[in-house]
Amino acid sequence: MPKRVSYFGIRRRSFLLQLMLLCCLLQLNAHAGQKNVWLGGAVFLLSDNDNTTKVFIDRYGFLYPQKKHGIYIPYSGFNNQKPKLDEYQIDDCCMKSDILGGDFLNSSLIKYFGYDGTHGEWEKLKQSYQYNEDANLNYLHNFFLLQEKMTKSIADEIIDKFTKSQANTLVLLIHGYNDVLPDFYSMIQKDVSANGNIKPYFIEVYWDGLTANNGNPAFKQIWGKAQFNTRFVGLRLRKMLSYLPNTYTIKVITHSLGASVANFAFFNAYNFAGKNPDNIIYTSFYSRYDTIVSKHHNVTLGMVAPAIPYTSYNTLTRNSDGYFPIRKILVCYNENDYALTKMKIFGANMLGNTSLGCNWKGSINELRQVLYMNQFDTNNYIPSNFTKHSNTRSNLEQHGYWYYMQRSGLYTAFLQRLLN
DSSP: OOOOOOHHHHHHHHHHHHHHHHHHHHHHTSSTTOBEEOOHHHHHHSOOBTTEEEEEEOTTSOBOOOGGGTOOOOSTTTOOOOOOTTOEEOOOOOOOSOTTTTGGGGOHHHIIIIITSOOOHHHHHHHHTTOOOOTTSOHHHHHHHHHHHHHHHHHHHHHHHHHHTTOOEEEEEEOOTTOSSOTHHHHHHHHHHHHOSSOEEEEEEEEOOOBOTTSOGGGTTOHHHHHHHHHHHHHHHHHHHHTSOTTOOEEEEEETTHHHHHHHHHSOOOOTTSSOSOSHHHHHTGGGGOOSOOOOOOEEEEEESOOSOGGGGTTOOOOTTSOOSOSEEEEEEOTTOTTTTGGGTSOTTSSSOOOGGGTGGGHHHHHHHHHHHTTOOGGGEEEEEOOOOOSSOOGGGOOSHHHHHTSHHHHHHHHHHHHO
8 A cells, every 4th residue: 555645744845845946046156246345436436525424344344545545446457447336346255264364365455555566556555644664564464554544544534523513423324235335324314414403423334245246145145244244344443433532422323234333333242153253353353453342331223124133232241431332222123024034934043143123033022131131221222113014015024224214103203212
């Protein structure tokens, strides 16, 4: 008598076959279209104004020279073609543990400014920032030290323009993953001015969150690498902010993976992989960054669709002055956000944890418990539910910042709580 096969057994095997096929597709497409965001053209083509400083950071946490220094870093191949806003540099996205002898040398900024000996821009960069090269150090270490001076230069500009504009609040804008040149920065500036009883000065952060090059990010396997980049970008910002007066009132608005950048900018956030980030990457390169908790104590963090796990705050502690570096935390979440839920096929905990922004398995309340255990005043933890339950996908289930802005009542309330 033939063995009977249940309906559920057939469905289970069908699901496993589909899963195996999907894994094969992911592997085949892993490197097709992976690109790092090359911001050389953006530095020159994005206009400056009196109430904004634009900061451009590559995936290693290295700064591009500011526009006023007149150093244009051209497209891949280091030719002299005209700058374009959509320039990309194709390169290996992965980070390796051997920092000084390995992957940092792949930085296109390091290569361009003289590491391979074919470009004379290193002398121009030194002169522009009035850096006296230490003959006892090699080029790489001098490059790191010059980056420190560039960081201090940006901070000095912020202080000067903040004072001249008679601003009373610093507003830090940080975009997310796969967002080459966020067009919502200008919209946020208008919304902040309309909803806040403040006089703001803006810092717009442009960082290499990687890009799928108009392809499907799920098939490019760059999400985990973009997550990894956030710690280096965040630490660069932490160093820059350390030069600013501790008395500054700071409001931070992030979208998606920008939340991770913000966390690393103010405290030693918990690693996505569940490991303490104090490892060879920090000790061999960022040890010069003084990775103590930020001494700022009047920081409000507003996160729209944060693509992070609630465990990022396991390591939130007070600074040496007895203050939490972040005073208030606001979270805009959407349980139907298709990107954060991974279209509800894999779940937010898989393929890079994005659970907080979609309240996956009660992450919003889990964060409240984590903050309470860390003795953070949970009255200053304010989640906002942007979920609209429906049977069909609507704009409200999309992930882009613009879609969250369309819930005008909720979004306005979020801004007012953040700014006032």
